[in-house]
Amino acid sequence: MKEIKTDSDFPGQVVSAIRKVVGTKPAVLHEPSFEGKEWAYLKECLDSTYVSSVGKFVDKFETSLAEYVGVKYAIPVVNGTAALHIALKLAGVKPGDEVLIPALTFVATANAVAYCGAIPHFVDSEEITLGIDVKKLRDYLISITDMRSGISINNKTGRVIRAIVPMHTFGHPSDLDGLLSISKDFNLVLVEDAAESLGSSYKGRHTGSFGLISATSFNGNKTITTGGGGAILTNDEILAKQAKHLTTTAKRPHLWEYDHDEIGYNYRMPNINAALGCAQLEQLPQKLSQKRELYFQYFKAFDSLPGIKLFQEPANCESNYWLHTVVLEETHAQYLKTILEQTNRFGISTRPSWKLLSELTIYQNSPRMSLIGATSLSNRIINIPSSSRLSRGTK
Amino acid sequence: MKEIKTDSDFPGQVVSAIRKVVGTKPAVLHEPSFEGKEWAYLKECLDSTYVSSVGKFVDKFETSLAEYVGVKYAIPVVNGTAALHIALKLAGVKPGDEVLIPALTFVATANAVAYCGAIPHFVDSEEITLGIDVKKLRDYLISITDMRSGISINNKTGRVIRAIVPMHTFGHPSDLDGLLSISKDFNLVLVEDAAESLGSSYKGRHTGSFGLISATSFNGNKTITTGGGGAILTNDEILAKQAKHLTTTAKRPHLWEYDHDEIGYNYRMPNINAALGCAQLEQLPQKLSQKRELYFQYFKAFDSLPGIKLFQEPANCESNYWLHTVVLEETHAQYLKTILEQTNRFGISTRPSWKLLSELTIYQNSPRMSLIGATSLSNRIINIPSSSRLSRGTK
Secondary structure, eight states: OOOOOOOTTHHHHHHHHHHHHHOSSOBOSOOOOOOSSHHHHHHHHHHHSOOSSOSHHHHHHHHHHHHHHTOSEEEEESOHHHHHHHHHHHTTOOTTOEEEEESSSOHHHHHHHHHTTOEEEEEOBOTTTSSBOHHHHHHHHHHHEEEETTEEEETTTOOBEEEEOOBOGGGOOOOHHHHHHHHHHTTOEEEEEETTOTTOEETTEETTSSSSEEEEEOOTTSSSOOSSOEEEEESOHHHHHHHHHHHBTTBOOOSSOOOBOSOOOBOBOOHHHHHHHHHHHHTHHHHHHHHHHHHHHHHHHHHTOTTEEEOOOOTTEEOOOOSEEEEEOGGGGGGHHHHHHHHHHTTBOOEEOOOOGGGSGGGTTSOBOOOHHHHHHHTTEEEEOOOGGGOSSOO | OOOOOOOTTHHHHHHHHHHHHHOSSOBOSOOOOOOSSHHHHHHHHHHHTOOSSOSHHHHHHHHHHHHHHTOSEEEEESOHHHHHHHHHHHTTOOTTOEEEEESSSOHHHHHHHHHTTOEEEEEOBOTTTSSBOHHHHHHHHHHHEEEETTEEEETTTOOBEEEEOOBOGGGOOOOHHHHHHHHHHTTOEEEEEOTTOTTOEETTEETTSSSSEEEEEOOTTSSSOOSSOEEEEESOHHHHHHHHHHHBTTBOOOSSOOOBOSOOOBOBOOHHHHHHHHHHHHTHHHHHHHHHHHHHHHHHHHHTOTTEEEOOOOTTEEOOOOSEEEEEOGGGGGGHHHHHHHHHHTTBOOEEOOOOGGGSGGGTTSOBOOOHHHHHHHTTEEEEOOOGGGOSSOO
């Protein structure tokens, strides 16, 4: 165990540790890099005039992405929020249902639930994965659910608990075995929010391939980007067809007739964004290797510093290390704000985890279990500069 | 009046008339063209690494677009549907409200209403503008509304009628004086669906600048394109700020804290799409001039053909002529399907107007007035190839 000392220059030592890796120039939290065929594909896309909702890059991106993740179908859409919205709808989430999501996640997870007219039900997170605390959740569900006709009913609200949405925090896979087990025992549809975890795997299988249907993101701050973008992932042919249909205004195929058989969405990823995505996806293995190298560099820099720990991928997992993360020990939690202030003052972009969604006014009436783990983590997590180009000595 | 003859080769004559203008090669309905700085701006965007939700092209597109339309604020978003969704929310449309929209429009107009939890209330269209029949609508509203505390209540459903959404069909401005008058007399918020009418003006003012808040689109099939994209337009500073806030996940500004004070949306237009938009907007005057030239060419080709009329911009309006349109006379309505079949068989992309939204199963329970005008139009309208590059003799 590291020696614990409450050194008043602790924040300065954190700045020094980060600078050992990123140097003295300003470093943003995460920036994209374009080192492959981005220009060539964008030009080809423009020259073809197919820049919009159909085109060869959309087709290619669908195929390449599905192959990479190891699912049968990938449906590119405008962003990860849209992907999760449709994934939840197709998972059968209905107005008035409850959906279990971590309190420690980006607001989009809860918003996608709200777009379905459903209610986010906040669950706790744990230290090993930064994801849902499966053990505590099982005990909680045993105490608050009644099973009626095979459906879990919240015995406090009377509402159906329809689905569970783990989010793989900063790219680290949640406890998927435990989640699959809960999903089965309580008949909850598993929908992965894999917005942050493209390239991460759990026991050799990619995140996003465990849920009945899952969502990922290619926002500008993610490991690879399409400008704005996301994708729905599934192995289920019927759900895949429905996802394509729902995201393309639910228009029935016809050369000229306009017949729409559902209230659909205009969520398709434009071909020009998919062109960028195709080039970026080709570079994903290289970026993952750079991000892993950056992990080792940070590990060395933080190893001798007491009171703080660089977050390491969970056992049996391979993380994409999307956002590198240091976690303060309880003894040093009081330094969080000072560290954020000092690092940002020195041009080192850092940020805490999100404010717990259960604390936002908009979700103040949502049900929740005890969030002791998530609360503690949210007072101790700091993300540090994580761009793949920051790693040195790798290509 | 033209001589009316029911010539069995009438469809063949229509094919010939279109071919006089577009030639014998296949012609799609509408394709984008990139003849300006598209490639330069895309490359600059990529080189800057700012491809996502912020960047100089988003800022420039906001300013240039607002200036072009003559509104104080333009907020670029992922598409026209998203723009209309947020415009309606900010217009005060609440779950359970009714919103007046034409039955003769693309499904997105109704879907945006449905996303607000509101109910589309279908109104009739007329021959002069292809937009809302203002005279008939006034009589209808007098008969079905009660004014209570200054709010129009549908006396059949008991629901509030909150807003009216004219759609400027194929780019032709609706009767905006009449609509403003109805908006005032019945206290209905005017929200323009200007998805098709960028570049069109009514009595010298651009469409999209009459509503309290309006929406436009830059989909690939529109006069100018951003791949996928749209924008919210308004002169109201508070609404503009709310629109920006709501479309960027409703996050309160802070360097690192995540506080979201509303259920927001991830609707921002990425910088890379805005880069395309900046280049396209610079070419809009040229494209409008080419589309007008194409109108004159079609006019000559169809002038001598009885039973069919090329649609002409309404009086006091300047249309963008987004989609050129022929309207069959009642005597020739029976040829609609054959003309669609023959033209498409010859590689000439044509399409009818949309199926009336009131006829879609998803909206079968929505209230509606008599739709005699819209029904007749929907049986007689054919859009013909309209790409700006089809015009000859212009630059």
